[in-house]
Amino acid sequence: MRKMDKSGLLHGVWVFGDYRNYFQNRVTLQLIAKSRELAETLGTRVTVLLLGEALHRYAMEYIAHGADIVMVAEHADLRQYQVESYTSVIARWAEAFKPDILLGGATSFGREFFPRLAKRLKTGLSADCVNLAVDPDTGLLVQTAPAFGGNLLAEVVTLHRRPQMATVHPGIFNELPHNFDAVGRVVYPGIEVEADMKVRVLRSRRQQARGGNLEDAEIVIVGGRGMGSKEEFRLLFELAELLEGEVGATRPVVLAGWADEERLLGQTGKTVKPRLLISIGTSGALQYTTAIRGAKTIIAVNRDPQAPIFKMTDLGLVGNGSAVLPLLLETLRKRM
Ligand SMILES: Cc1cc2nc3c(=O)[nH]c(=O)nc-3n(C[C@H](O)[C@H](O)[C@H](O)COP(=O)(O)OP(=O)(O)OC[C@H]3O[C@@H](n4cnc5c(N)ncnc54)[C@H](O)[C@@H]3O)c2cc1C
Secondary structure, three states: OHHHHOOOOOOOEEEEOOOOOOOOOOHHHHHHHHHHHHHHHHOOOEEEEEEEOOOHHHHHHHHHOOOOEEEEEEOHHHOOOOHHHHHHHHHHHHHHHOOOEEEEEOOHHHHHHHHHHHHHOOOOEEEEEOEEEEOOOOOOEEEEEEEHHHOEEEEEOOOOOOOEEEEEOOOOOOOOOOOOOOOOEEEOOOOOOOOOOOOOOOOOOOOOOOOOOHHHOOEEEEEOHHHOOHHHHHHHHHHHHHHOOEEEEOHHHHHOOOOOHHHEEOOOOEOOOOOEEEEEOOOOOHHHHOOOOOOOEEEEEEOOOOOHHHHHOOEEEEOOHHHHHHHHHHHHHHHO
């Protein structure tokens, strides 16, 4: 494999191509857009890694969205994601072609196999990054990630080991528009899929999405622990229906069983960028607010005037959510 890359064509910035549920799952396209920026600063190329079967159409999509090269591993044993086989193929490619940077989405896949990959390649990994940039003086990748339990954001650099690895939440970066005139290369380096895998996928079934289109919603209503009960929380669904929006939740709400995990926003959940976000009974912990920073307008309701959420709102209402919500619903119903 080494011979193929005498030109250093494949060094640059690599992005793991997660093409599952392509039209809803945009994290790879978002990472390609960010990688373009990084690669242009570094004077290098963006390569997307594609593993599976019948991958040509995804390769074309990634090139149209900014990839210079798509590196493909087509094999029946890679048809379904499997942590050992995916780690093994990408680790071998990385050892052979020596990328400078390797990025993936902080999705269920990325969270599972990127730490293994980093261990295999004996390099560092910044998980759940909220920003990436190249330091203009050193050329190092600056990985901004929550640290110390998520209470502050740290800027991490990998000084000596390569690749510099990071996972990034979906929704943090914007994808580039589809460019029908884009030209790129598709390469098929050799692959070896290990025969004695410890885990074998027998069957997989698609789960019905319950969080709706939260990440693309124009209006998002979020409820926190301050909603008080499951019954009160249900009122948020009525409000979302009236406003044609989606409902999000903080972690205590999901832990209490008032909302499904698919609705979780934050460091360990989804990121949103709506036109309007209404946050009721949420204190404004950093682990939650990282997910809503991209909202254009934020309105919050909290009975505590000192609640940190008010530091980032366009309009803050100090009051009892259980009293404000029925009033809001009544007013909206009258107007519709
Ligand atoms: C590693 C790590 C990762 C984490 N990841 C996430 C994550 O992804 N997402 C997430 O959400 N959290 C996450 N957390 C938890 C996070 O730190 C906070 O604990 C959580 O976001 C708080 O949720 P909350 O605002 O609903 O509840 P609380 O912090 O309990 O706040 C409730 C708020 O409601 C107000 N209130 C109470 N009653 C009323 C009322 N009647 N009317 C109006 N206001 C009222 C209170 O004044 C208070 O400000 C994480 C924590 C760690 C350590």
